[in-house]
Amino acid sequence: MGSRSSHAAKIPDVDSIRRETGFSQASLLRLYHRFRALDRTGKGYLSRLDLQQIEALAVNPLGDRIIDSFFPDGSLRLDFPGFVRVLAHFRPVDEEEDGNRDPKEPEPLNSRMNKLRFAFQLYDLDRDGKISRHEMLQVLRLMVGVQVTEEQLESIADRTVQEADEDGDGAVSFLEFTKEGSFLVVEDGHAQLQASILLAVGRDFLFSTIPSRVSLASLEPCPFSRGMELSIWPGLCHVPTTKAKK
């Protein structure tokens, strides 16, 4: 489907897109083909319906929200640059570029902060920068698969919000979201956001056959729920948490 051309030149604005998103030519080409394939009617843009027709997305509990994140500000059309821009969040973090990046430039889309922000926006429906208890409840309703009653769900939501809520405003701000309570780990003298590091841990090479640098897996969560599984290993869990917690 789509053009058989293998020339990246077919893609409109290829250079500016590449500069903005950091994707390589090959990746862009690959994404462009995918974009064209998703655009079944050849209208040049994607509509919500196009994405909703992806089979696996329909069963994804967060499918709708993720589709929404492709259509910011209530727009109905998703053009190719927008498509790539969203996907650029999922490129791996460029560690080496972090240090010597020009401070004047905007933060790259695949920075840890932007990755987290992307995830945060899936929770924050009203875009007020906070995950309210109500929003948390809605996410939990999607996520908790079993038949849990509304009240039980509410108490989970309460606890979840309380857990992360540091300033006591009854909602989780983005800062609190990134901290996740005790995730701020001081290391090597400078504070690192452990949570965002967790987003990029442990991809398995066997399964990541994707060519080029389009690593989708870079938003990978922590490989396992830290602590929870840890308790399984008696030897591992005796370590006192000496890391400074904020």
Added chain:
Amino acid sequence: MLRAALPLLGLPLAGAGATEKPTQEPGSPGEPPPGLALFRWQWHEVEAPYLVALWILVASLAKIVFHLSRKVTSLVPESCLLILLGLALGGIVLAVAKKAEYQLEPGTFFLFLLPPIVLDSGYFMPSRLFFDNLGAILTYAVVGTLWNAFTTGAALWGLQQAGLVAPRVQAGLLDFLLFGSLISAVDPVAVLAVFEEVHVNETLFIIVFGESLLNDAVTVVLYKVCNSFVEMGSANVRATDYLKGVASLFVVSLGGAAVGLVFAFLLALTTRFTKRVRIIEPLLVFLLAYAAYLTAEMASLSAILAVTMCGLGCKKYVEANISHKSRTAVKYTMKTLASCAETVIFMLLGISAVDSSKWAWDSGLVLGTLFFILFFRALGVVLQTWVLNQFRLVPLDKIDQVVMSYGGLRGAVAFALVILLDRTKVPAKDYFVATTIVVVFFTVIVQGLTIKPLVKWLKVKRSEHHKPTLNQELHEHTFDHILAAVEDVVGHHGYHYWRDRWEQFDKKYLSQLLMRRSAYRIRDQIWDVYYRLNIRDAISFVDQGGHVLSSTGLTLPSMPSRNSMAETSVTNLLRESGSGACLDLQVIDTVRSGRDREDAAMHHLLCGGLYKPRRRKDGVANTEATNGKPPRDLGFHDTAAVILTVESEEEEDSDSSETEKEDDEGIIFVARATSEVLQEGKASGSLEVCPSPRIIPPSPTCAEKELPWKSGQGDLAVYVSSETTKIVPVDMQTGWNQSISSLESLASPPCTQAPTMTRLPPRPRAPEEPQVPLKLPLSSDPHSCFAFPPSLAKAGRSRSESSADIPQQQELQPLMGHKDHTHLSPGTANSHWCIHFNKGGRL
């Protein structure tokens, strides 16, 4: 605990030992005794099992002794100490018996000692971590082991060709390859023993440990292939044999894994139907896992792989199916067995090394082997890591590689394999045995000793123990879904795609099939974390509660009276902490002193525990009843007792047979709220009750804001024991606050039927009643008070599987009455509420 478990352990092993070495002599039973013997010595009849039990006892005692000194065990790994002890014991045995006895027999090792360790590691393997790193693990296990075996074998052969190995070592290339194959495999037992004490980060650990488990298949194949080649003679080996060797690698590994998965399936399926015979659940786990091991061994497949896969595969379903007690039993039995087996292995290794009759020394061979295994291990790791890092999202850095190279410990598997060699076919066996012993000892002792300082020196990322939080769990799931969705959008069928597929499949079919319906319904990870957090809060609360009392000199709630100083201090502590939660189901007495009005709360330890099995209700009542009452002024005393019985949501499906009673799961929360009423008779003085300047009023939780009934401020000021927040380290405070909600959740899950409420004595304080019919113990801050109106306090929820029953409620009543008499002075207004929460509705 280890010692207590010994009899248990002794039984299977004893039986095993009996088959191993049948009693040499039938002894006296053959001949009729001359008369009735008053005393008969029957050593021979019990000798074999007795010796087995004795050895385990010795090993366990040694373990206890080692751990008496924290300093020693922090420096020296236990495995080293055990080996050294084995050496000493072996020397003693040798000196006494003039011959080496009690050695590590390959049969015993493979059939009885190894399986528990492997099962333990497979069952408790962090599966997510394992699968996330499966690629790296497989690479190191397969490629790495092959590399090590061939390079070591070939290099040793080269060494011999170069004349550095004494000519009396008669071995050809094939012999060296055979030796290389058995010496090259990283040993799971040794790795586990050393790495568990080192605490490197999880990724590093799982890679090294996963490798040591999975390389068993490669080792077995290589060993068998080389062994048969050696036995055939190198001249007779044809090309097809090499092909067969390669093919057998797949057969052995995949076959072993398949056997494991089949048994995992059977095990999960079996536990689905054990709800009436809970008692055999732990046994089933061990039996079927052992059956998997033996089956794989029988078919000469990789038995280690089989048990690992069995444990890995069945865990999710088994844990969901079996009862809570069985889960604990499985966990502890498994840990005990594994620990014992490990201890015995290392000790026997030490003992076996003493027997100089079976080994022959050749310095060239020993030193060459030591050098080559270290060198090629390091080289192999570096090469493989370089390749892997092209693909890995998080590359393994140099320090990781150093630890991985250095952590390649050899152990008992190599030793058992080398003992199994046939001396007639492998003339150099004695030299190989000696070399293996040296290699094993060197890796376990020298590397084991130095790896900890090395890890410290290199500043290897250590594992950090995070408490599980709901946020982490939630976000983890969210990210999973996001990634899967993005892969869908991009049309890339990657890891997340397949994991998502698998989870869908698991949810749709596998879980339905393998989990009992009730378990399946309540099985959700987020819910799970939430549940566990609640439990932990409750437990830590009880622990802390007990601690507080004893530290202030109030030993037990059963003491009839307490001195008021202690009360005051406790109260102040509580006050300061200002927790808004009243979750603690502690009993509080509030007394008012003339000088210090607010200084009136008295905490009682919640008799024995926050929750107890229903069976022990009487015990609850007794301890509960002993609240000391200060003789000071008793103004109003309002005591409300709340009994939350958390019942299970048992399957109340149409299938009547599904209903199931399980006694051990009933949980009773007993709490008594004693509220203080001001002497001035401010019935509505909820604010005035706790005017202590030290109170730090917590900000109302959002729950309080949102749920009107939670902020209901009673006319009765209810004091809550919130001491945990005070005494407990700061980080528990948040947890404590969270447990507010946990209690609420315990109390508030809805049910379709109204809770049964029994109101025992008449309540004199009529005016207050309508608004606040029921009080839970609350904190001194009125804002944080909440009460459970009967309509809201509906059902307790728990994952237990019993259903509510009326008799229980009746059982509780005497309890309340009992407390009445002992606790309340006559004329005190009191009201007791006995609420029986039951889980009526179906979720």
